[in-house]
Amino acid sequence: xxxxxxxxxxxxxxxxxxxxxxxxxxxxxxxxxxxxxxxxxxxxxxxxxxxxxxxxxxxxxxxxxxxxxxxxxxxxxxxxxxxxxxxxxxxxxxxxxxxxxxxxxxxxxxxxxxxxxxxxxxxxxxxxxxxxxxxxxxxxxxxxxxxxxxxxxxxxxxxxxxxxxxxxxxxxxxxxxxxxxxxxxxxxxxxxxxxxxxxxxxxxxxxxxxxxxxxxxxxxxxxxxxxxxxxxxxxxxxxxxxxxxxxxxxxxxxxxxxxxxxxxxxxxxxxxxxxxxxxxxxxxxxxxxxxxxxxxxxxxxxxxxxxxxxxxxxxxxxxxxxxxxxxxxxxxxxxxx
Amino acid sequence: xxxxxxxxxxxxxxxxxxxxxxxxxxxxxxxxxxxxxxxxxxxxxxxxxxxxxxxxxxxxxxxxxxxxxxxxxxxxxxxxxxxxxxxxxxxxxxxxxxxxxxxxxxxxxxxxxxxxxxxxxxxxxxxxxxxxxxxxxxxxxxxxxxxxxxxxxxxxxxxxxxxxxxxxxxxxxxxxxxxxxxxxxxxxxxxxxxxxxxxxxxxxxxxxxxxxxxxxxxxxxxxxxxxxxxxxxxxxxxxxxxxxxxxxxxxxxxxxxxxxxxxxxxxxxxxxxxxxxxxxxxxxxxxxxxxxxxxxxxxxxxxxxxxxxxxxxxxxxxxxxxxxxxxxxxxxxxxxx
Numbered sequence: 001x002x003x004x005x006x007x008x009x010x011x012x013x014x015x016x017x018x019x020x021x022x023x024x025x026x027x028x029x030x031x032x033x034x035x036x037x038x039x040x041x042x043x044x045x046x047x048x049x050x051x052x053x054x055x056x057x058x059x060x061x062x063x064x065x066x067x068x069x070x071x072x073x074x075x076x077x078x079x080x081x082x083x084x085x086x087x088x089x090x091x092x093x094x095x096x097x098x099x100x101x102x103x104x105x106x107x108x109x110x111x112x113x114x115x116x117x118x119x120x121x122x123x124x125x126x127x128x129x130x131x132x133x134x135x136x137x138x139x140x141x142x143x144x145x146x147x148x149x150x151x152x153x154x155x156x157x158x159x160x161x162x163x164x165x166x167x168x169x170x171x172x173x174x175x176x177x178x179x180x181x182x183x184x185x186x187x188x189x190x191x192x193x194x195x196x197x198x199x200x201x202x203x204x205x206x207x208x209x210x211x212x213x214x215x216x217x218x219x220x221x222x223x224x225x226x227x228x229x230x231x232x233x234x235x236x237x238x239x240x241x242x243x244x245x246x247x248x249x250x251x252x253x254x255x256x257x258x259x260x261x262x263x264x265x266x267x268x269x270x271x272x273x274x275x276x277x278x279x280x281x282x283x284x285x286x287x288x289x290x291x292x293x294x295x296x297x298x299x300x301x302x303x304x305x306x307x308x309x310x311x312x313x314x315x316x317x318x319x320x321x322x323x324x325x326x327x328x329x330x331x332x333x334x335x336x337x
Numbered sequence: 338x339x340x341x342x343x344x345x346x347x348x349x350x351x352x353x354x355x356x357x358x359x360x361x362x363x364x365x366x367x368x369x370x371x372x373x374x375x376x377x378x379x380x381x382x383x384x385x386x387x388x389x390x391x392x393x394x395x396x397x398x399x400x401x402x403x404x405x406x407x408x409x410x411x412x413x414x415x416x417x418x419x420x421x422x423x424x425x426x427x428x429x430x431x432x433x434x435x436x437x438x439x440x441x442x443x444x445x446x447x448x449x450x451x452x453x454x455x456x457x458x459x460x461x462x463x464x465x466x467x468x469x470x471x472x473x474x475x476x477x478x479x480x481x482x483x484x485x486x487x488x489x490x491x492x493x494x495x496x497x498x499x500x501x502x503x504x505x506x507x508x509x510x511x512x513x514x515x516x517x518x519x520x521x522x523x524x525x526x527x528x529x530x531x532x533x534x535x536x537x538x539x540x541x542x543x544x545x546x547x548x549x550x551x552x553x554x555x556x557x558x559x560x561x562x563x564x565x566x567x568x569x570x571x572x573x574x575x576x577x578x579x580x581x582x583x584x585x586x587x588x589x590x591x592x593x594x595x596x597x598x599x600x601x602x603x604x605x606x607x608x609x610x611x612x613x614x615x616x617x618x619x620x621x622x623x624x625x626x627x628x629x630x631x632x633x634x635x636x637x638x639x640x641x642x643x644x645x646x647x648x649x650x651x652x653x654x655x656x657x658x659x660x661x662x663x664x665x666x667x668x669x670x671x672x673x674x
């Protein structure tokens with residue numbers, strides 16, 4: 001089969017790779033129907049994180065089960081499935097507390113921007129859709145694998161609930177998903193920080209009540225004006241840079257909470273949290289915890305998170321997908337396998 | 338009147354000072370009945386925080402109102418009152434959200450280890466007791482001014498609730514109050530980290546189910562054994578040093594929360610929070626938010642937080658009180674005015 005391999009900064013190639021096999025009795029092999037490029041893949045593509053050797057890449061997928069190990073009980077060959085960007089057994093002490101991304105027996109995949117993938121812990125990871133999905137549902141189903149659940153985790157971590165006022169830092173696919181999550185969770189005011197017209201438009205479709213294009217002091221002043229002069233109840237930090245993390249802390253009110261999901265690549269003023277009585281919570285999203293609820297919302301077409309995809313390419317053009325994301329020509333690129 | 342003035346590291350003197358006056362119509366002047374020395378006062382006494390000029394010191398008190406300004410409505414001369422270590426108007430946008438320590442119009446006092454103090458924002462700060470307290474209630478009432486509410490804030494910030502398993506880092510008066518708070522809030526397992534027999538004893542009286550004397554790796558191993566191998570739901574950080582803050586992060590389970598109230602004097606591994614999906618919340622305790630409930634518990638003798646005082650001295654001996662705290666001869670010293 002073929003799949004994407006990152007050879008170094010700016011160098012992703014679509015190459016022949018060995019066919020994945022069932023290794024453990026709890027494994028499944030899934031033929032991917034769609035996969036995509038994540039903002040976090042760009043850390044390596046841009047040379048911020050090192051690439052020490054050619055490495056299969058990608059961690060988002062939906063597809064059809066081809067094979068299962070003897071111990072797999074909940075999915076069968078032929079099932080259309082969604083799964084998170086990390087696998088989990090969904091039974092350990094950590095999973096039982098809803099933190100499946102930190103599963104004691106979980107981990108990542110060997111590259112999901114590929115025609116087939118091996119999914120360990122299939123029962124604890126994959127959820128079958130109620131039936132064969134219509135083609136137009138595929139983008140939204142694919143967001144369940146990462147960005148929608150990650151944005152949702154930001155909102156849950158920030159204690160967003162009915163009437164909350166919320167600021168979302170980051171207008172990538174995760175930030176936009178955070179806007180959608182805040183709206184679903186009942187937030188009143190939802191401020192999207194965004195400088196790009198196309199992303200502002202999606203933010204508004206997803207439920208943003210206000211858009212603030214300015215950053216730094218000017219952006220802060222505008223947020224304060226919308227939040228009784230004291231900052232937001234919840235701030236969703238969906239970037240990970242030091243600048244974004246610092247801004248997120250500044251935009252929260254005393255007693256407010258910053259929900260962090262951007263992979264940390266910079267400082268965060270931790271003592272300012274203390275003096276401001278501001279909470280910080282979040283991390284890698286426990287997709288499996290959110291999958292049943294969010295799959296149901298997508299399946300019943302109550303939400304349309306797939307709008308974050310604004311470019312679709314064949315999987316063979318994965319290198320172009322990286323270029324489009326890197327150059328911000330696309331919010332997020334869907335790859336059809 | 339006379340009061341304590343810190344002149345430099347290790348140098349606290351009881352000296353003549355001007356009598357406090359009502360300056361603003363919202364002020365009260367309170368004759369102190371009891372005051373005390375705080376662990377946070379020791380940062381300056383030990384030279385960790387600089388003393389740039391001779392400065393009145395102390396921020397905990399109970400006493401009797403002597404005078405009030407024209408605008409004061411809720412307390413009258415003759416009332417016995419308790420108040421927090423910061424004053425607050427209890428009406429601003431921040432106070433309305435229960436974060437009175439960050440009141441937009443609040444602040445500190447001009448030294449409460451004194452015979453009399455000026456209390457700005459009297460209505461938003463002071464709460465009168467239902468009547469003249471019995472003498473044996475004074476120590477517990479005095480803990481409301483800081484340590485009990487600060488320990489309570491640690492527990493609330495760490496999301497402690499029925500059935501939580503909790504670890505308390507720090508066995509000073511605040512840590513011990515945190516144990517009491519966790520017990521009151523319904524925690525199941527409460528582990529006090531303490532190496533001192535006298536403090537272990539108070540911790541057990543306050544509701545600790547386990548005491549761990551070891552620190553570092555050995556202490557962590559013992560906590561893991563008590564928490565299904567994954568760490569605690571809630572960790573109360575009641576010290577503030579880098580060592581304590583790091584240990585607190587290590588002892589929380591994925592999805593758990595560290596409630597921080599120790600004044601920060603060291604690093605905290607913020608990226609480890611992210612990768613462990615651990616929350617951090619807390620800061621300076623909003624005493625006024627907790628006062629009504631906790632005063633009621635003290636008044637009805639359901640809790641006896643005053644046990645943290647294991648030495649009582651006349652206010653004139655304030656210098657000896659600092660020495661006893663510094664040398665760990667006392668957990669906390671009550672000063673009778």
